[in-house]
Amino acid sequence: xxxxxxxxxxxxxxxxxxxxxxxxxxxxxxxxxxxxxxxxxxxxxxxxxxxxxxxxxxxxxxxxxxxxxxxxxxxxxxxxxxxxxxxxxxxxxxxxxxxxxxxxxxxxxxxxxxxxxxxxxxxxxxxxxxxxxxxxxxxxxx
Ligand SMILES: Nc1nc2c(c(=O)[nH]1)N=C([C@H](O)[C@H](O)COP(=O)(O)OP(=O)(O)OP(=O)(O)O)CN2
Ligand SMILES: [Zn+2]
Numbered sequence: 001x002x003x004x005x006x007x008x009x010x011x012x013x014x015x016x017x018x019x020x021x022x023x024x025x026x027x028x029x030x031x032x033x034x035x036x037x038x039x040x041x042x043x044x045x046x047x048x049x050x051x052x053x054x055x056x057x058x059x060x061x062x063x064x065x066x067x068x069x070x071x072x073x074x075x076x077x078x079x080x081x082x083x084x085x086x087x088x089x090x091x092x093x094x095x096x097x098x099x100x101x102x103x104x105x106x107x108x109x110x111x112x113x114x115x116x117x118x119x120x121x122x123x124x125x126x127x128x129x130x131x132x133x134x135x136x137x138x139x140x141x142x
Pocket of ligand 1: 015026102103105129130132
């Protein structure tokens with residue numbers, strides 16, 4: 001069985017070196033879909049559930065949304081993006097580092113691994129960057 005919960009968060013980023021408009025600082029209202037899979041719990045307060053939607057929400061909220069929402073997402077290994085982040089941090093503004101470019105592909109994979117590391121039985125993460133563009137990370141599929 002699978003259950004999916006959907007979240008939204010707003011972040012800014014840029015893709016340094018991009019050959020189009022995305023080299024500029026801009027923002028997205030990201031839509032995040034988190035899928036978890038497992039057998040149904042057989043008895044007790046969570047009977048008939050894979051995972052209580054409320055428990056799923058608490059983990060994603062704490063580990064992803066609270067950290068990425070209204071943050072500047074940046075590639076820690078890119079000098080220009082790191083300089084912007086350092087300037088913002090100097091003004092106590094929120095930033096969130098990744099180890100690669102902040103594309104939807106990199107972010108969906110990163111979010112998957114963060115949630116997995118927090119013991120969530122996540123099987124798929126779909127991240128919408130715009131209403132018409134998403135990336136999906138599902139490790140067993142490639
Ligand atoms: N494969 C990817 N391509 C692009 C990414 C990405 O993460 N993965 N990201 C960008 C930019 O961040 C850009 O903000 C999004 O580009 P685009 O879809 O062109 O933006 P629009 O506002 O034009 O989207 P619409 O939904 O079509 O209005 C670029 N490419
Ligand atoms: Zn973008």
